[in-house]
Amino acid sequence: xxxxxxxxLFDDLSRDRLPEQLSRELRQHLDDCTDCRVMEQRxxxxxxxxxxxxxxxxxxxxxxxxxxxxxxxxxETTERVGVWEGIIARMENALTVKPGHTWxxxxxxxxxxxxAIGTVWMGVRQPGQxxxxxxPSAAARSPLTFASDVLPAPQSTPKSIAATLPAPSExxxxxxxxxxxxxxxxxxSTPRYMLDHIAITPxxxxxxxxxxx
Amino acid sequence: MKLSQKLKLGFAAQGEAARRxxxxxxxxxxxxxxxxxxxxxxxxxxxxxxxxxxxVLVERYKERLYATVYHMTSNHEDANDLVQETFIKAxxxxxxxxxxxxxxTWVYRIAVNRTINFLKRRRNRNQYSLDDADSGIxxxxxxxxxMSHVTPRREVGLNELQQRLNEALQKLSEPHxxxxxxxxxxxxxxxxxxxxxxxxxxxxxxxxxxxxQQLQALLSDYL
Numbered sequence: 001x002x003x004x005x006x007x008x009l010f011d012d013l014s015r016d017r018l019p020e021q022l023s024r025e026l027r028q029h030l031d032d033c034t035d036c037r038v039m040e041q042r043x044x045x046x047x048x049x050x051x052x053x054x055x056x057x058x059x060x061x062x063x064x065x066x067x068x069x070x071x072x073x074x075x076e077t078t079e080r081v082g083v084w085e086g087i088i089a090r091m092e093n094a095l096t097v098k099p100g101h102t103w104x105x106x107x108x109x110x111x112x113x114x115x116a117i118g119t120v121w122m123g124v125r126q127p128g129q130x131x132x133x134x135x136p137s138a139a140a141r142s143p144l145t146f147a148s149d150v151l152p153a154p155q156s157t158p159k160s161i162a163a164t165l166p167a168p169s170e171x172x173x174x175x176x177x178x179x180x181x182x183x184x185x186x187x188x189s190t191p192r193y194m195l196d197h198i199a200i201t202p203x204x205x206x207x208x209x210x211x212x213x
Numbered sequence: 214m215k216l217s218q219k220l221k222l223g224f225a226a227q228g229e230a231a232r233r234x235x236x237x238x239x240x241x242x243x244x245x246x247x248x249x250x251x252x253x254x255x256x257x258x259x260x261x262x263x264x265x266x267x268x269v270l271v272e273r274y275k276e277r278l279y280a281t282v283y284h285m286t287s288n289h290e291d292a293n294d295l296v297q298e299t300f301i302k303a304x305x306x307x308x309x310x311x312x313x314x315x316x317x318t319w320v321y322r323i324a325v326n327r328t329i330n331f332l333k334r335r336r337n338r339n340q341y342s343l344d345d346a347d348s349g350i351x352x353x354x355x356x357x358x359x360m361s362h363v364t365p366r367r368e369v370g371l372n373e374l375q376q377r378l379n380e381a382l383q384k385l386s387e388p389h390x391x392x393x394x395x396x397x398x399x400x401x402x403x404x405x406x407x408x409x410x411x412x413x414x415x416x417x418x419x420x421x422x423x424x425x426q427q428l429q430a431l432l433s434d435y436l
Contacts, residue, residue, distance in 0.1 A: 008422055042429055042436045049435055050397040050428075053284055053378060066275050066297075067268060074301050 001029045006036050010043045248272075252316040260307055267307070271300050274317060277399075278324045284394040285328045285387075286335075287379040295331060299324040314408060321409045325395075329387040374435075381431040389424035396421055 006029045012018045013026055030037050247255060247269045258266035278299060283292035303320045310319055382390055391410065395401040396417075403421075407414045429436060 008418065011418075011421065043425060045436045046425060046429055046432065047397055049378065049432065050393065051400075052374070053398045054280075056283070056375065057280070058283075058289060063275060063279075067271055070271055070297055070300055073297050074304060077301060 001025050003029075003033060003036050006030070006033070007039055007043075010040050011047075013040075014044055014047065253312065256307070256310060256312070256316050259304075260310070267304055270316065270320075274320060275300075278321065281321070281394055281399055282324055282328050284382070284398045285325075285332065285390055287383060291331070291335075295328055296324065299327055302327070318405070318408050322411070325391050325409055329391060332387045332390075377432065377435070381428055384431060385424050385427060389420050389427070392417055392420040393424045393428070 006026055009018060009022070009026050013023060018026065030040055247258070247266055250258075250266070250269070252270065252273075255266040255270050259270065275296060279292055279296050282295045282299075283289060286292050286295070299320065302323050306323075310316070314322075382393065385393065388410070392406060395406045395409065396403070401409075403414045403417045406417045410417065
């Protein structure tokens with residue numbers, strides 16, 4: 001038996017709580033090891049010293065009124081309790097009755113559940129797809145609708161539009177901006193403009209060196 | 214029914230039970246002396262709204278709980294408040310008590326948890342009650358032996374000894390203090406302490422070992 005193990009068994013030895021074999025080994029170790037013997041004597045003395053605290057007691061009449069005080073306090077706490085006080089009192093009560101690690105386990109469990117649900121949700125949802133909207137029945141159930149489901153199909157294709165228009169070179173000179181009204185696209189919507197070409201002429205507020213006044 | 218109404222009704226019912234003194238119990242229950250009933254029966258009766266049954270439980274355990282809480286706080290006023298609050302909490306939570314442990318272990322756990330929380334809040338305010346040792350200490354063999362070893366260097370009086378013990382205990386962490394109080398002062402077993410603190414017996418032994426090492430260093434004058 002080593003010293004560390006022996007020192008942890010002093011308490012059980014002093015209270016005769018050790019099995020016969022272990023007790024014999026410990027006593028043998030104490031006979032052989034001076035350090036442990038001194039430690040054992042100090043530990044026994046400390047126990048006797050602490051046991052003296054049992055004598056610190058209030059006077060016998062101290063408890064005579066204890067039950068009445070309990071009734072009064074109980075009545076006070078129940079009379080003055082409001083809604084929020086009641087909720088807070090119940091929460092405090094639950095925290096007091098149950099030790100802290102019970103709530104830690106509960107919190108960890110709740111977090112794990114949230115994490116699992118989140119993982120499943122992200123796994124089901126495909127990249128680039130709207131989540132959980134598949135088929136007409138799903139569309140009917142969902143409050144969300146998509147523009148392609150509601151708006152009418154375009155009445156003309158880009159090729160047919162291009163065939164009806166004159167060539168850009170016939171309308172505007174090269175280097176200027178071509179603005180084409182949307183009414184030419186045969187869509188009965190409000191006019192829109194398509195910006196096809198922008199003349200690349202960087203704007204500058206610096207005085208050009210080639211300009212002479 | 215709204216939650217607020219339920220709460221009010223619940224507390225009103227408890228208040229009614231609380232205000233009703235033991236002698237106001239129904240006449241047929243006067244014939245039964247509840248003091249001889251075991252804890253389980255008393256708890257069942259109290260859960261059915263019989264306030265007198267809970268009164269018996271309070272009377273039965275108040276002094277033991279008080280002693281434990283006092284040795285943890287070293288202050289009588291704090292100990293009284295905490296034990297009163299413990300019984301109030303126990304009374305209000307009685308319907309949640311399922312009997313998985315004994316009533317004593319359960320109420321003891323409430324008291325120890327409340328005291329540990331209180332001590333964490335109070336950490337910087339230490340006020341000891343030092344004038345309360347009973348006359349029995351003068352004849353305690355351990356105290357007599359201690360006094361017989363008094364040397365000029367360590368003259369020790371009863372008050373000084375109490376103060377040193379309390380100061381040393383207050384320097385321990387709250388869980389260590391609770392374990393030392395329950396084991397070395399109250400004489401509880403490791404298994405009972407483990408049930409109260411909801412930890413393993415190994416944890417109790419470990420806490421006790423380290424707490425004693427600290428106490429031996431703090432009280433080396435007396436050892």
